[in-house]
Amino acid sequence: MVEGTSTLERRRTLSEHPTAILFGLTGLLVVLIAVAASTGAYPISFGEMLAAIWRWLTGQDPIGTTDTVLFEIRLPRVFAGVLAGAALAAAGAAYQGLFRNPLVSPDILGVSSGAGLGAVIGIFFSLPIWAIQFSAFAMGLATVGVVYLIASMVRGREPILVLVLAGVVVGSLTGAAISLLKILADPYDQLPAIVFWLLGSLSSIRNADVINAAPLVLIALIPLILLRWRINVLSLGDEEAKALGVDSSKLRLVVIFAATLMTASVVAISGVIGWVGLVIPHLARMLVGPNFERLLPASMLMGGGYLLLVDTVARSLTVTEIPLGILTAIIGAPFFLWLLARGRDGWS
Amino acid sequence: MSIYRQLKVCFLALAWLSGSSALARELVDSGGRPINVPEQITKVFAAGPPASILLYVLAPEKMTGWPNPLRPAEAPYVAEPFRDLPALGRLTGRGGTANLEVVLRVKPDLILDFGSVRDTYISLANAVQSQTGIPYALIDGRFAATPASLRLLGKILAVEERAETLASYVEKTFNEIDSVIASILESDRPRVYLARGPDGLETGVKGSINTEIIERAGGRNVADAPGQRGIVRASIEQVIVANPDTIITWDPIFYENVYKDPLWSGIEAVERRRVYLSPVAPFGWIDRPPSINRVIGLKWLAGLFYPDKLGGDLNAMTREFYKLFYHVDLSDAELETLIEWSKGQAPSNAGAR
Numbered sequence: 001m002v003e004g005t006s007t008l009e010r011r012r013t014l015s016e017h018p019t020a021i022l023f024g025l026t027g028l029l030v031v032l033i034a035v036a037a038s039t040g041a042y043p044i045s046f047g048e049m050l051a052a053i054w055r056w057l058t059g060q061d062p063i064g065t066t067d068t069v070l071f072e073i074r075l076p077r078v079f080a081g082v083l084a085g086a087a088l089a090a091a092g093a094a095y096q097g098l099f100r101n102p103l104v105s106p107d108i109l110g111v112s113s114g115a116g117l118g119a120v121i122g123i124f125f126s127l128p129i130w131a132i133q134f135s136a137f138a139m140g141l142a143t144v145g146v147v148y149l150i151a152s153m154v155r156g157r158e159p160i161l162v163l164v165l166a167g168v169v170v171g172s173l174t175g176a177a178i179s180l181l182k183i184l185a186d187p188y189d190q191l192p193a194i195v196f197w198l199l200g201s202l203s204s205i206r207n208a209d210v211i212n213a214a215p216l217v218l219i220a221l222i223p224l225i226l227l228r229w230r231i232n233v234l235s236l237g238d239e240e241a242k243a244l245g246v247d248s249s250k251l252r253l254v255v256i257f258a259a260t261l262m263t264a265s266v267v268a269i270s271g272v273i274g275w276v277g278l279v280i281p282h283l284a285r286m287l288v289g290p291n292f293e294r295l296l297p298a299s300m301l302m303g304g305g306y307l308l309l310v311d312t313v314a315r316s317l318t319v320t321e322i323p324l325g326i327l328t329a330i331i332g333a334p335f336f337l338w339l340l341a342r343g344r345d346g347w348s
Numbered sequence: 349m350s351i352y353r354q355l356k357v358c359f360l361a362l363a364w365l366s367g368s369s370a371l372a373r374e375l376v377d378s379g380g381r382p383i384n385v386p387e388q389i390t391k392v393f394a395a396g397p398p399a400s401i402l403l404y405v406l407a408p409e410k411m412t413g414w415p416n417p418l419r420p421a422e423a424p425y426v427a428e429p430f431r432d433l434p435a436l437g438r439l440t441g442r443g444g445t446a447n448l449e450v451v452l453r454v455k456p457d458l459i460l461d462f463g464s465v466r467d468t469y470i471s472l473a474n475a476v477q478s479q480t481g482i483p484y485a486l487i488d489g490r491f492a493a494t495p496a497s498l499r500l501l502g503k504i505l506a507v508e509e510r511a512e513t514l515a516s517y518v519e520k521t522f523n524e525i526d527s528v529i530a531s532i533l534e535s536d537r538p539r540v541y542l543a544r545g546p547d548g549l550e551t552g553v554k555g556s557i558n559t560e561i562i563e564r565a566g567g568r569n570v571a572d573a574p575g576q577r578g579i580v581r582a583s584i585e586q587v588i589v590a591n592p593d594t595i596i597t598w599d600p601i602f603y604e605n606v607y608k609d610p611l612w613s614g615i616e617a618v619e620r621r622r623v624y625l626s627p628v629a630p631f632g633w634i635d636r637p638p639s640i641n642r643v644i645g646l647k648w649l650a651g652l653f654y655p656d657k658l659g660g661d662l663n664a665m666t667r668e669f670y671k672l673f674y675h676v677d678l679s680d681a682e683l684e685t686l687i688e689w690s691k692g693q694a695p696s697n698a699g700a701r
Contacts, residue, residue: 040585041583041585041586041588041589042585042588042589065588065614068588068610068611068614069585069588072610072611073583073584073585073588073611074585077583126546126601128546128601129546129547129601132546186416186636187397187438187637188397188632188635188636188637189544189545189598189599189636192544192545192550192579193544193545193546193550196545196550196581201581203549203581203582203583203584204547204549204583204584206611315583315585315586318573318576319571319572319573319576319586320551320553320571320573320576320580320581320582320586321580321581321582321583321586323581
């Protein structure tokens with residue numbers, strides 16, 4: 001009893017200081033970035049890292065492998081981890097508000113399975129890496145487009161239910177197409193590549209990937225920031241939203257587009273990474289409450305930090321890489337069950 | 349007795365009656381399983397790509413089909429009548445695509461599998477054998493066992509003479525290489541990285557079937573992760589730390605990019621221009637699949653690792669191997685294509701299906 005009360009009180013005090021929490025999360029992320037940047041197979045001490053960054057800042061010529069590893073390999077990967085985690089968590093938070101359902105993840109409308117199919121097609125036809133990434137990005141967007149189109153053609157039913165069902169159906173269709181290509185693919189070189197892609201990994205990230213994906217994520221973020229208040233209204237339900245003068249179907253389209261663009265951009269460079277977009281918004285909601293204005297930045301900070309942490313483990317725990325999808329599931333699934341068992345999820 | 353058991357008994361009796369015209373012989377396969385095979389085996393179903401190559405080199409006239417359709421770049425390197433055999437699918441391994449009814453329709457005298465003889469495959473062999481009534485021979489696919497495996501299958505198929513020719517060729521190759529590398533210290537052997545996939549960041553861990561050719565040719569696999577097996581992902585940072593002096597690959601996209609890519613430029617193998625592209629026609633030289641096709645790759649790699657002691661005439665070697673194992677007289681143009689390929693010039697249709 002006593003413990004219960006103290007938890008409640010602590011939560012109240014936490015939710016009452018959202019700004020402090022956001023500052024704390026930012027600080028934590030910065031620390032994580034510093035730790036991740038100085039961790040890795042190639043030995044770079046913290047001092048060497050600072051010296052290399054100083055050389056870069058002052059425009060001196062990079063010297064040796066340390067600078068290459070730091071600026072061409074490790075930092076791009078660190079930023080890609082933060083970017084992917086933040087984007088997935090933001091998309092998850094937006095979708096969970098949109099669908100008024102805490103069990104929703106960014107792939108509910110098929111963006112991940114669509115991107116997966118795009119990448120598998122690229123691998124199947126032995127395309128170069130940039131083409132595989134583009135194919136994944138385009139198919140991710142196209143799949144959600146198809147889902148939205150199907151849903152908008154069905155009239156007279158609860159629109160959200162139709163959207164989710166269309167997403168499930170199209171998602172399993174793309175899943176079937178992926179399986180078909182796996183069967184047809186060359187078992188000696190294409191099949192392993194497909195499997196690794198579908199498990200997600202940041203091991204081949206380079207600067208160009210981050211430079212390509214980051215602007216798209218930022219562009220997708222703008223409508224979510226501008227519409228933060230309306231998204232709050234949307235989570236009250238269509239009737240209430242209408243009463244408050246919000247056109248819920250138009251708003252829904254914008255949010256779906258933004259969240260899809262965000263997810264597709266990062267999934268194209270990272271492969272399919274599950275659980276981040278599902279679990280992190282929950283955790284963020286526990287800390288800062290359901291108000292999207294605070295939930296969005298908190299989700300992004302936590303998602304970025306979480307995926308960065310997981311990726312750092314993935315590349316330093318063993319001599320070879322551990323696919324991210326495996327780690328996020330191993331950590332995410334029990335955590336999610338714990339959340340479910342706890343009952344309260346901060347929606348109230 | 350259930351109806352299925354009765355049917356099975358009837359079926360087995362029928363199978364026995366139809367097979368009894370030829371005298372049955374009792375043999376033991378590499379999995380230690382006794383198999384009853386007819387005196388004359390005329391049709392064999394290969395369960396997967398490694399088995400189909402073993403069968404093709406040993407007794408192509410007994411083939412019933414290929415597991416996958418041959419690609420355009422591969423077909424010219426398979427002898428004329430056999431390149432047109434149908435694609436019947438795979439019976440084992442990841443994604444079995446062969447239908448047991450298809451297997452029964454082609455009425456093979458034997459189902460052949462070449463590869464791991466672990467319990468999974470032994471039980472699969474037993475299951476398929478009792479389900480179809482067709483004897484199922486499991487042959488050890490480890491590279492070192494190649495001569496013995498050739499001889500065993502030669503005995504099963506009653507083509508002992510040809511099996512002996514091929515087995516002694518492989519033995520001679522193994523012995524030649526072993527006698528040279530025996531005198532070379534472990535620390536003086538090349539440090540080799542197998543780059544797979546278009547980004548080159550998939551590799552095979554030391555000790556897995558995909559990379560055993562590296563040690564066989566006297567190299568050291570830099571991807572040494574005790575306790576791990578098979579294909580894994582590596583990061584470029586790990587490759588930089590491992591700093592291999594030799595990189596082997598069969599991915600033309602990776603090969604094309606590796607010398608241009610600044611991230612790979614500091615790696616010793618790239619600096620010394622020791623990245624080698626393996627031809628994959630009709631089958632891969634170093635893997636893909638792990639079967640008899642690796643013998644030519646072994647000679648090639650050993651020559652690259654130890655040019656002074658093992659670097660023979662690649663043209664003559666290739667011509668001889670393709671004649672002896674693949675039943676094809678290479679035209680000058682075809683030979684040139686392969687040699688240029690092994691020097692990094694893959695034909696434009698190499699990746700096409």
